[in-house]
Every structure is written in structure tokens, then in C-alpha cells.
Amino acid sequence: MLFDPAFFRQIKGFLNHHEGVALYRLARKASRKAPCLEIGSYCGKSAVYLGLGCQENNAVLFSIDHHGGSEEHQPGGAYFDPSVYNRELQQVDTFPHFRQTILKSGLKNTIVPIVCSSQVAVRQWKTPLGLVFIDGGHSYESAFADYTAWSKFILPGGYLLIHDIYQDPQQGGQAPFQIYQQALASGRYKALPMIESIGILLHQP
Numbered sequence: 617m618l619f620d621p622a623f624f625r626q627i628k629g630f631l632n633h634h635e636g637v638a639l640y641r642l643a644r645k646a647s648r649k650a651p652c653l654e655i656g657s658y659c660g661k662s663a664v665y666l667g668l669g670c671q672e673n674n675a676v677l678f679s680i681d682h683h684g685g686s687e688e689h690q691p692g693g694a695y696f697d698p699s700v701y702n703r704e705l706q707q708v709d710t711f712p713h714f715r716q717t718i719l720k721s722g723l724k725n726t727i728v729p730i731v732c733s734s735q736v737a738v739r740q741w742k743t744p745l746g747l748v749f750i751d752g753g754h755s756y757e758s759a760f761a762d763y764t765a766w767s768k769f770i771l772p773g774g775y776l777l778i779h780d781i782y783q784d785p786q787q788g789g790q791a792p793f794q795i796y797q798q799a800l801a802s803g804r805y806k807a808l809p810m811i812e813s814i815g816i817l818l819h820q821p
């Protein structure tokens with residue numbers, strides 16, 4: 617079932633299989649040293665790829681999302697999906713979909729869901745990380761806050777990954793590309809070749 621593209625196609629999300637396999641490989645490498653963490657779980661697609669890599673080392677993936685959807689997932693937004701809208705709560709709620717994905721993939725002992733905003737999750741965070749994948753809110757404020765809050769926990773030799781980097785504004789929002797450039801300008805990272813829209817930065821030892 618796993619690594620069958622058909623399994624991943626039925627999970628809602630905005631990550632293609634080629635990008636997902638890259639996440640798997642990076643998580644497999646990074647989780648030898650420390651846990652991995654993603655911001656922006658949505659319905660769990662990237663969590664499965666990352667989690668499969670962590671599972672090989674008996675490590676864990678922390679997957680953070682308030683599950684209320686990003687700006688573009690709200691009613692009227694470009695990526696609103698009525699099937700993840702909870703009418704009773706009158707809000708987007710992707711957590712049931714996320715949980716179903718984790719159970720179907722057999723990764724319940726690998727993936728640790730953290731259901732709150734990433735800024736709440738970081739308040740008491742102390743654990744060094746082998747990999748941080750930033751794929752949460754795509755406004756500049758959200759992306760920059762995630763970068764600032766979480767990148768400091770990445771161990772030397774670990775990875776900072778940023779999804780949805782489009783150098784051409786016609787293709788997509790510029791916030792992920794802006795934080796990618798800021799990370800590079802800090803001098804702490806070496807850019808590795810991008811995989812589609814995933815920027816891959818190695819924290820220099």
C-alpha cells in the first residue's frame with residue numbers, strides 16, 4: 617500500500633508524489649539523529665511521507681496544525697474544500713481527515729499530532745530537531761513567524777525545508793521564497809538543489 621502513488625492520491629493535499637518521496641528520503645536521513653517536525657499537517661499527506669522516513673529509525677514526527685485551515689482554505693478562499701468544513705462548528709476542521717490518514721497508513725506510533733497554532737506549540741519547546749518542514753500559513757507574517765520560531769531548534773547537519781517556493785509571482789505567493797532567501801542570507805545554511813517547490817537548506821555543521 618505505502619509508496620503506491622494511488623494511496624497518496626486519495627489523501628487530500630497539495631504535495632506531489634515526487635516531492636513526497638524527497639521528504640521521505642530527507643526524513644529517513646535526518647531522523648537518525650533527532651525527531652522531525654512539520655508545520656501544516658492539513659489532511660496528513662506530507663506527514664505520511666515524512667513519517668515513513670522516521671519510522672525506519674524508530675524516531676517520531678511531530679506534526680503541528682490547528683486544523684482550522686490556512687487563509688486560502690477558508691470559505692470563499694481559492695482552496696476552500698466544503699468536505700473539510702464542519703457545519704456545526706462553522707469552521708474548517710481537517711483533523712478528522714488527518715487522523716484517518718494516520719490510521720490508514722499504519723503510522724500511529726510514529727506521528728505525534730500537535731493540534732494548536734505553531735506559536736503556541738513553540739512556547740515551551742526544548743527538543744532539538746533533525747528536520748523542520750515549513751508548510752503552514754502562507755502569509756509573510758505566518759511564514760516568517762514559523763521560520764523564526766522553529767529554525768533555531770535544527771541541529772547542525774539537519775535540514776530546513778520550505779514548501780511552495782515559486783520564484784515567479786505568477787505561479788504562487790512569495791512568502792515561502794522570501795523566508796528561504798532570509799535563511800540563506802543568515803549564513804547558517806547551504807542550499808541544496810530544490811525538489812520541485814521544496815527548498816532544501818542544510819544547517820551547516
Ligand code: MG
Pocket residue numbers: 630751779780
Ligand atoms: Mg504546501
